[in-house]
Amino acid sequence: MFTASRTRDGLTRRRFVTGCGAGGLLAALPLPASASPVAPGMVPAATSATWNLSVGRRRIEIDHKVLHAPCIGGTVPGPILRWREGDHVTLNVTNTLHDEETSIHWHGIRLPASMDGVPGLSFTGIPPGETFTYRFPVQQSGTYWYHSHSGMQEAQGLYGAIVIDPRRPDPNACTRDYVIVLSEWTDVSPMDMISNLKMQDDYYVFRQRTLASLPREARAAGGLGAALKDRLQWSRMRMAATDISDVTGIIYTYLMNGHAPDMNWCGLFRPGERVRLRFVNAASMTFFDIRIPGLDMLVVQADGNDVEPVPVDEFRIGVAETYDVIVQPRDSRAYTIFAQSEDRTGHARGTLAPQAGMTAPVPPMDPRPVRTMIDMGMGDMKPGHDMKGMDMSGMSEEDTHMDDMDMSGMDHGHMGHMDMEHMDHQAPPAHVMEVDDPGPPPINVENQNVAKMPVDRLGSPGDGLENTGRRVLNYRQLRATRPGTDRRPPSREIILHLTGNMERYIWGFNGRKFSESGPIRLKLGERVRFTLINDTMMEHPIHLHGMWSELENGQGDYRPYKHTIISQPGSRLSYLVTVDAPGMWAYHCHLMLHMELGMFRTVIVA
Amino acid sequence: MRRALLLAVVLAPVTVMPALAQGSATTGTTATATATATATGNTKTAYHAADAPSSTPVVYLGNMKPVMDHASYFHGILDEFEGRYAPGGSDFRWDGEAWYGTDYNRVWLKTEGTLEHGRLHDGDHELLYSRAISSYFNVQGGVRADIDDGPTRTWGALGVQGLALYEFEFQATAYVSDRGRFATRIEGSYDFLLTNRLILQPQAEFNLYTKSDPARQAGAGLSDVDAGLRLRYEVWRKFAPYVAVSYAGYLTQARRIVHDQRGETGALRFTFGVRSWF
Numbered sequence: 001m002f003t004a005s006r007t008r009d010g011l012t013r014r015r016f017v018t019g020c021g022a023g024g025l026l027a028a029l030p031l032p033a034s035a036s037p038v039a040p041g042m043v044p045a046a047t048s049a050t051w052n053l054s055v056g057r058r059r060i061e062i063d064h065k066v067l068h069a070p071c072i073g074g075t076v077p078g079p080i081l082r083w084r085e086g087d088h089v090t091l092n093v094t095n096t097l098h099d100e101e102t103s104i105h106w107h108g109i110r111l112p113a114s115m116d117g118v119p120g121l122s123f124t125g126i127p128p129g130e131t132f133t134y135r136f137p138v139q140q141s142g143t144y145w146y147h148s149h150s151g152m153q154e155a156q157g158l159y160g161a162i163v164i165d166p167r168r169p170d171p172n173a174c175t176r177d178y179v180i181v182l183s184e185w186t187d188v189s190p191m192d193m194i195s196n197l198k199m200q201d202d203y204y205v206f207r208q209r210t211l212a213s214l215p216r217e218a219r220a221a222g223g224l225g226a227a228l229k230d231r232l233q234w235s236r237m238r239m240a241a242t243d244i245s246d247v248t249g250i251i252y253t254y255l256m257n258g259h260a261p262d263m264n265w266c267g268l269f270r271p272g273e274r275v276r277l278r279f280v281n282a283a284s285m286t287f288f289d290i291r292i293p294g295l296d297m298l299v300v301q302a303d304g305n306d307v308e309p310v311p312v313d314e315f316r317i318g319v320a321e322t323y324d325v326i327v328q329p330r331d332s333r334a335y336t337i338f339a340q341s342e343d344r345t346g347h348a349r350g351t352l353a354p355q356a357g358m359t360a361p362v363p364p365m366d367p368r369p370v371r372t373m374i375d376m377g378m379g380d381m382k383p384g385h386d387m388k389g390m391d392m393s394g395m396s397e398e399d400t401h402m403d404d405m406d407m408s409g410m411d412h413g414h415m416g417h418m419d420m421e422h423m424d425h426q427a428p429p430a431h432v433m434e435v436d437d438p439g440p441p442p443i444n445v446e447n448q449n450v451a452k453m454p455v456d457r458l459g460s461p462g463d464g465l466e467n468t469g470r471r472v473l474n475y476r477q478l479r480a481t482r483p484g485t486d487r488r489p490p491s492r493e494i495i496l497h498l499t500g501n502m503e504r505y506i507w508g509f510n511g512r513k514f515s516e517s518g519p520i521r522l523k524l525g526e527r528v529r530f531t532l533i534n535d536t537m538m539e540h541p542i543h544l545h546g547m548w549s550e551l552e553n554g555q556g557d558y559r560p561y562k563h564t565i566i567s568q569p570g571s572r573l574s575y576l577v578t579v580d581a582p583g584m585w586a587y588h589c590h591l592m593l594h595m596e597l598g599m600f601r602t603v604i605v606a
Numbered sequence: 607m608r609r610a611l612l613l614a615v616v617l618a619p620v621t622v623m624p625a626l627a628q629g630s631a632t633t634g635t636t637a638t639a640t641a642t643a644t645a646t647g648n649t650k651t652a653y654h655a656a657d658a659p660s661s662t663p664v665v666y667l668g669n670m671k672p673v674m675d676h677a678s679y680f681h682g683i684l685d686e687f688e689g690r691y692a693p694g695g696s697d698f699r700w701d702g703e704a705w706y707g708t709d710y711n712r713v714w715l716k717t718e719g720t721l722e723h724g725r726l727h728d729g730d731h732e733l734l735y736s737r738a739i740s741s742y743f744n745v746q747g748g749v750r751a752d753i754d755d756g757p758t759r760t761w762g763a764l765g766v767q768g769l770a771l772y773e774f775e776f777q778a779t780a781y782v783s784d785r786g787r788f789a790t791r792i793e794g795s796y797d798f799l800l801t802n803r804l805i806l807q808p809q810a811e812f813n814l815y816t817k818s819d820p821a822r823q824a825g826a827g828l829s830d831v832d833a834g835l836r837l838r839y840e841v842w843r844k845f846a847p848y849v850a851v852s853y854a855g856y857l858t859q860a861r862r863i864v865h866d867q868r869g870e871t872g873a874l875r876f877t878f879g880v881r882s883w884f
Contacts, residue, residue, distance in 0.1 A: 120670030149672075196843070199681045199883070203843050210799040235772045238742060438655030445710065448741040494656040501741055503769060506675075506709055510655045513709075515676045518660030584664075586672060598675040601657050602664055 040077075040257040041178045041267060043163050043278075047084040053104070055126075055148075055158065056096040063253040063260040065187040069157035070097065070148065076258050077181045077282060078146070078160030085141040085167040091134040093126060101125040104134070105149040106162065107320060107543070108304055108563035111136040113583025113605075116545055118149045121584040121602060125150055141166035142304025143179070143278040143322045144563075152190035155284040155592050159183065163278065164304070171481070172300045174276035174326060178267045182317070182339055182348050183282040184252040185260070190284070193247055194593055197505040204248045207345065207368055208240060238448070238503060239537060241371045244463070246505075246538075246593060247285045249346030254286065256339065256348040264359060265350035271332045275352065276300075278324050281317040284592035287342040287539060287566075289316050289465060289472075292335050292352065293363055297325040299473055303562040308479040315473035316342070316462045318541035318566040320590040323473075327352070334358035342464060342539075344368040369464025375537045375569035377451020433529075434492040441511035441535060446598070447499040451535045457571035458553050462539065475566075475573075476553050483557040484550055486578040490529035493574075494520065498534045498542075498567055498589070498599070506598055507536075507589065513598025520587065520603045522579045531574040534567040540594065541566050544603065545585040550576040564590055579605055680706045681883060685795075685809075686718075686834070688879025690852050694870060697722035699832075699852075705736065712736040714746060719754055720854070727823070728832075729754025732763055732779075743768030750781055757821045760784050765791075773797075788816040789824075803840040809833060818859055823869065825860030838881055850877040 057068045060076060072078030083089050095102045103125050105117035115136045119125035126132040141164040148158035161179040196203040209217065209231060217227040234241045259265035269275045277297075281288060291297070291314040299310040301324035309326075317323055317339075329335055334353035341347060344365045351359055373379075441447050461472035500507040507513065522528060530549070532542060541564045542549075548561040552574045565575060582605045589599035666672070682704030690697050701718040714736050719729035734748035743766055750761040765779025774796050781789040795809035810833035818826045831853070838848035855872020856864045864871050 118672060120666040120668065120672045122667070124668030124670060194677075195679050195681070198679045199683075200843060206802040208799055208802055210801050212801045232772070238769055238771070238773050436654050436656035438658075439653035443741060445738040445741065496656065503742055504709060504738070509657055512657070512659075513675045514673055515671075516659060517657045519664050520656045588673075596673050596675065598673070600673045600675070602672065604664070 040075075040259070041080075041180060041265060043080055043177045043179060044082040047082045047087070047165055049083070049087045050090045050092075051081055052092045052094070053078070054094045054096055055102045055104075057098075060157070062185045062255065062258070063262075065185060065253060067156060067185070067187050070102065070153040071157040072160060076157035076159075076185075076255075077183065078158070080160060080179050081146070081162045082165070083138050083162065084165045085138050088135065088137050092131050093134065094131040095126040095128050097128050099128060100153075101127050101150055102148055102153060102158070103150045104146050104158075105545075106134070106144065106146050108144040108322070109136075109162070110139050110546065110548075110581065113546060113581065113585060116583075116585065118545065118586045121586055138164055140164060140304060141170075142301055142306070143280065143324050144304050145181070145280045145282055145320075145322065147282065149586070152592065152596070154282075155184075155190045157183075157185075159282040161278065161280050161282075171306065172276060172324065172326060174274040176267070176269050176273055176275040177278070178275065179257070179278045179280065180265075180337065180350065181255075181257050181280045181282050182286075182288050183255045183258075184247075184284060184286055185255050186251045186253070188251045190592065190596075194505070194596065197246060197593065201246075201502045201505050202240060202243070204246065204250050205240070205242065205244075205343075206248070206250055207343070208242045237376070239371075239376075242368070243371065243502060243537060244343035244369055245286060245341065245345070246591075248343055249341060252286065252341075252346060254283075254288075254339065254341060254346045254348035256337065256350040259350065261347060261349040261362070266356060266358075267350065267352050268356065269329055269352055269354060271330055271354060272328070274326055274328050276324060276326050277337070278322065279317055280322045281319050283319050285319070287316055287318050287462075287541075288339040288348065289314060289342060289366075289462075290337070290339045291315075291363075291470070292327060292337050293360075294331075294335050295327045295329055295352075297327055299323055299325050299477075302478050302560055303564060305561045306481040307560055308481055308558075310473060310477045311471070312473045313470035314461075314465065314468070316465060316566075318539065318564060318590070319592075320541050320543055320564040321562075321566070334360035336360040336362050338363055340365050342369065342462075344464075366464065366468065371463065371537050371569065373570075374455065374457075375463065376449060377454050377533075377535055377570035379453030379455050379570075433490065436492070436494045438495060438497060438510040441497045441499045444511055445504065446501055446506045446508055446513060447511040447535065448501045448503060449499075449535050449537065451497075451533055451570050451572075454533045454535075454570055454572035456573065457568040458551075458573060460568065462566070462568060475551060476555075478551065478553060478560040479555045480558045480560050484559060484561070484576075486527060486576075487557065488527045488578075490527045490576055492526060493529040493531060495531045495533065498532060498536055498540050500536045500538075500594070500599070502536075502538075505593075507594040508598040509601060514600040515598070517601060519584075520601050522577075522603060522605045524579055524582050524605055526579045528577045528579060529574050530577060531572065532565075532567045533572045534569050537569045538591075539566050539568055540599065541590040542588070543590045544577065544587050546581040546583070546603075546605075547577050547579060547585070550578075552576060581605060676708060678706060678708050680704075683881075683883035685881055686879060687882070688848075688850065688852070688877045690854075690875035690877045692873050692875040694873055695723060696875070699728075699854075707736070710738045712744075714748075726754040727756060728830075729756075734763060736767070740768075742770070746779070750779075752822065756823075759819070759822065761789065770794075787819075790814040800837075805838050805840065805846075807834075807836045807838065809836065818863065820863050820867070823856060823860060823864050823867070825856070825858055825863050827859055828857045829860040830854070830856045834877065836877070836879075836881075844883050846881040848879055848881060850879065851875070852877040 058074045116122040144162040147154040218224040221227040257265045337350040339348040458475040461474045465472045543564040585603040587601045587603045588595040684702040686701035698721040703716040705712045705714045714734040716732040732750040734746040736744045736746045747764045752759040761781035767777040770776040777793040793811040798806040834852040836848045836850035838846040840846040
């Protein structure tokens with residue numbers, strides 16, 4: 001959390017909070033829920049059913065970047081809201097902005113559509129000077145977050161965490177309980193980012209393959225020829241293997257609870273205590289890879305829902321996801337919470353320490369990931385290889401129509417639908433299912449690639465994390481602690497291709513952006529399987545408002561309930577949705593610029 | 607690089623265009639090829655996208671669209687803004703373009719010219735409508751005016767512009783003049799990243815005419831070339847000073863025309879300039 005800087009007095013926030021300071025000191029004091037400000041990352045001491053939230057702009061300087069940030073209560077992130085399952089909460093959101101409307105969306109919260117906070121879909125937004133009152137019953141527990149859904153306010157600071165106490169005793173209750181909100185900070189306006197990316201898609205990428213990096217690549221590839229061949233392959237496709245994040249650390253400072261790395265957010269513990277860390281990725285464009293060197297992390301919750309504990313060294317958190325982990329530091333020393341951006345252009349950092357003011361070494365960043373043909377949806381094919389080199393043993397005769405397909409060309413063709421039945425760990429439904437299959441997306445102005453061999457990547461922790469020697473969480477390991485409530489098989493499958501043209505910076509589904517597409521209509525009460533095929537070479541965190549997405553990850557009835565699901569490049573995955581919430585809902589990629597440039601659909605439940 | 611350039615010279619823009627459009631054409635056939643693959647047991651005849659465009663538009667509350675993916679943008683770039691120096695004579699050259707519009711429809715303004723001994727020549731200004739037709743290519747059509755210290759000519763223009771295979775920037779335009787003559791211009795460039803900010807860019811532009819126009823130093827056939835090898839340093843993306851060697855010269859019949867006019871038929875020059883955009 002962050003107060004406005006006071007440069008006039010020569011006292012900037014930067015100097016005000018040094019080292020493991022304010023957060024830790026305040027953390028030691030028990031503060032009532034009404035008290036303000038609460039130390040950043042501290043969960044309020046008690047729940048409250050009524051909150052008055054004021055949205056305004058405030059001049060904030062972090063890492064020499066000054067922004068008149070839209071925020072709640074003058075802090076970035078906004079206050080942590082603590083609710084109780086079963087309560088009816090009342091949230092009075094007042095817009096004190098001068099000339100722009102605002103909105104707050106309660107991310108992952110199940111509520112009536114009119115309370116969801118998406119202008120145009122749920123309501124008409126909150127005009128300047130007005131107050132909108134959100135009222136809804138809280139039917140869930142866990143860690144969530146909220147953010148603006150108006151303009152680009154979310155990218156500039158209008159976000160915060162929500163902690164909901166369960167009605168039943170919390171199996172993961174810890175004496176120390178911190179929220180860790182990860183985000184970005186920049187003084188570049190999101191509109192400028194979009195405009196720059198429309199002109200030059202690699203505008204913010206300064207870690208491309210160059211002549212200078214060729215010797216290193218040649219060593220890695222086992223020869224100059226191999227390295228050059230790989231480069232030619234990518235340049236023939238007019239894509240870049242180094243395309244990891246669209247917007248990078250060249251303009252972003254990565255924040256942990258509103259603290260830049262050198263400000264070092266700090267959480268206190270007593271050796272031997274169990275410490276719960278509620279991670280929220282509130283960034284607009286950045287995935288983080290999180291580890292705490294020296295500590296085992298026990299992943300106990302994903303997107304607000306308890307999962308069977310998984311011990312890991314590291315996990316990747318997509319934009320808008322949340323993960324709760326429990327650590328138990330036994331030594332009386334400091335530990336660094338290290339969250340490097342997926343593209344390794346920067347990191348957020350904080351410290352867990354027995355006393356304020358302590359620090360621990362910050363590990364060096366890993367090498368940046370490089371995309372491969374798997375990300376291009378070519379399965380395990382090596383560049384230039386054809387189908388003959390592939391292991392087709394798992395496929396039955398009926399599934400492979402090899403004769404009908406031309407796999408020799410790399411640019412076109414499509415075989416996404418022949419390959420997946422055997423990979424699906426769920427039993428295929430016995431009855432005939434209605435399928436909305438758009439077919440392979442066209443290669444056109446809005447789409448530059450078709451994943452010919454989309455593969456199941458749920459067992460992969462993600463690009464750049466596969467051979468680190470560390471135990472890294474993957475989606476397959478997420479197992480809910482309770483079986484799903486809806487045991488019905490799906491009666492309908494909706495297949496969606498995630499598409500885009502990086503060169504023109506256009507994003508969408510099925511080769512179309514939002515403005516050229518119709519809504520997705522769902523029938524109230526039906527059970528739908530969403531299948532996502534990612535034809536792009538980037539990860540997309542896909543978020544369905546209002547309803548749970550039950551990830552089909554091989555855990556049977558114990559599949560995890562999520563609100564945001566990472567679709568890895570070149571992959572195919574599916575999840576089940578019980579359509580139990582009538583109204584208009586948003587469905588989109590949570591990378592803000594992707595959403596804003598077309599990877600968004602309206603879902604109408606009636 | 608050289609091979610690609612030669613290839614570009616050989617192909618007239620008219621023959622290039624169908625090849626570029628191939629991207630969208632091929633997809634039609636692949637769609638039918640996979641139709642059989644989808645059926646696992648029960649036969650299916652048609653694809654249906656759950657988000658297919660709908661004839662009944664969604665009524666958004668307050669008429670608020672949740673995202674704005676249809677905005678217009680405005681950018682301009684000066685690729686060349688440079689002084690060229692040689693013992694025989696120095697000159698100044700610019701080559702830039704600006705565009706305004708959406709993902710599909712844009713208006714382009716292109717301009718280039720050379721100032722030599724206080725005299726402006728090779729002044730070429732085009733106003734084009736640009737339509738995106740494939741992942742990487744746009745069709746552009748409009749007017750070209752040769753406005754400089756020579757006689758003025760006006761042309762109708764139709765061409766393609768985009769990113770060819772191997773990330774080769776490419777433009778090819780065919781022109782027809784108000785006097786019924788034809789011309790073609792082909793331009794290409796390629797960025798070699800030496801480091802992430804130090805970039806070596808070979809670039810070339812060729813002009814071809816069906817008939818000679820001695821007043822404008824144009825000869826029938828391949829008439830002139832303007833090429834450069836520029837080494838730029840991107841201080842920031844939008845500002846990159848560069849050093850270069852450039853060559854501007856007349857070829858074949860135009861070379862004889864210029865020679866007879868006692869003009870300079872071609873010169874290699876040391877060049878300094880700035881590439882910038884907004």
